[in-house]
Amino acid sequence: MDTKRVMTETLEDLVDKELKQFIWQLCNGVTAGLEPIPRAKLQTSDREDVVDCVVKHYPDDAGKITVQALRNMKQNELAKRLQIKLQEGQQPVQEVTRSAPESMDLQPIQSDWHRPCNIAACSQEFKDRLLTQERKDVYIPTSRSQRKGLALLITNIAFDHSSNRNGAEKDEENIEWLLRALGYSVEKHRNLSGKAISEAVKNFSKHSGHRDSDSTFVVMMSHGKRIENKDAILGVHYHTNNTGDVFFVEDIFSHLNSVNCPALIEKPKVILVQACRGRDVGGVYVSDSAFESDSWVHKEKDFVCFMSTLPDVYAYRDPANGSFFINYIVDVFSTSAYKYDIMEMFRRVASRMENDPRFIHEQQILPCIERTTLVRKFYLFPGL
Known part of the structure; x- marks a missing residue:
């Protein structure tokens, strides 16, 4: 154009x-x-x-x-x-009818779900009203840049010694589409070792573009496990004889905190992780009885981490359509970001996944919000 x-x-x-x-x-x-x-x-x-x-x-x-x-x-x-x-x-953005029944918003997605063609756009009137009436309770966009910021997307698909993550290509495609539609510039990596993941996150934290941004996303999708009660993302060379090829999720917080990434002080930092956190199936039978400044700042603040499953539990993925967690995020953000803050959207993802009829008996899955320090509401204002 x-x-x-x-x-x-x-x-x-x-x-x-x-x-x-x-x-x-x-x-x-x-x-x-x-x-x-x-x-x-x-x-x-x-x-x-x-x-x-x-x-x-x-x-x-x-x-x-x-x-x-x-x-x-x-x-x-x-x-x-x-x-x-x-x-x-x-990116395709369109206004949508605001009168859709609330009950429809919380229905599980269908087994033949496909990514929406458009992302519902926020109205200027809604944004102006919100920033006026709730200014102290909302993260204010960086007006001088007129843009959202940067996003880091890391997807491990092909592994040397573990099964390949079939369907992850679809997750990568869908989440990149969503981030770009929301206004983020996406830095994308695929099939990294644990050390390479660490280097990518560290380099991302030093990016000069954060200074003019108003928020950031970090998305990691890979095999994962719990090691000494910590969440680990597996590198593509991980093996029983190479157990050091991992990246610990907690290191994202260290790289992007106020000490190591002062350009993101007072700005929302959203972390999305699609990975197993253990080997449990998730279900259990229960009987009836049963910002850069000279002033002091918090070392770590304005984070939210949304993980695909609970600690010690498998994360499920469809080999053709990608992971259920990413599908739900794309669907909810595409249809609801124009009116809800990010925490409400995460709640809606969890609520819909809880009621998904595909997760039956012991194969239960429920996403989990971790280590969250958002102190205000974070709206994405798609289309503006």
Whole structure:
């Protein structure tokens, strides 16, 4: 898609007086914290020159900033048309009917589930109202960057001595789609050793892009086990004679904490882990009786870790369609992120999985929230 052309065509609908108002927005900062464009660079009435200047000054977010400037001018219809055109060339995002029955939201997914075609978009009105009425209770997006941030995705599929994780390719495809649709830039790795996983997470923690982000995701999918009561992600070379080829989940927290990743202080850090945590089947028969600053900060805060199963329990995966945990996350986030914070979505994943008829008798599975230090509500605001 030619973003410049679409933006220029939109500005053609403004009369000269309105174009001056648009330029005034750019010179005075479209939103709080956004660096304005120097007035000297916008001494023109040529719409193509204005667009060139916006794209040069905001190379990653020119379209979004133009939409916001139009909204500030009460040119809401024009802003909506531009937003739709910009989205047509990006991840599929669409507005959805907000009147779907609540009970339908909590139904288990079907055995023939497929990833939704679109992610339901949040309305600007909902976002503005929420950030106004609940400002102290919500993680505020980084307005100057107009973007979500970075995501790290590590998927181990092929192992030297263990069974391959058939279906994990589908998980990788689905979760990458979801993260990109939510606005994250995804750094992807596949088939790593334990040491390589550690290096990838460490390097990710040093990424300069975190400074301008408002949150981050780390997703790990592999074989796993409990070692001395700690969750371990198995590297692709793991074997009874090479038991050191592991990465401990707790090390993610160490790499991304306030000491080692100050750029993510006061920003949500979401960790998703699809891996076994032991060899138990999960079910049991029970009888009737029975932020960077000079000031002091918390060493570790604003984390949430959602794991595919309880400690010591298997995680289940369909060899054709991928893991149930990832399927549910993609489905819930795609349909509900426009109105719910992340903790409520995790609850809905767990609630739906609890009622899934495919998990019967001893083969039970229930995801688990671990080591959570979120102190406010974290909304993803898809589409904005």
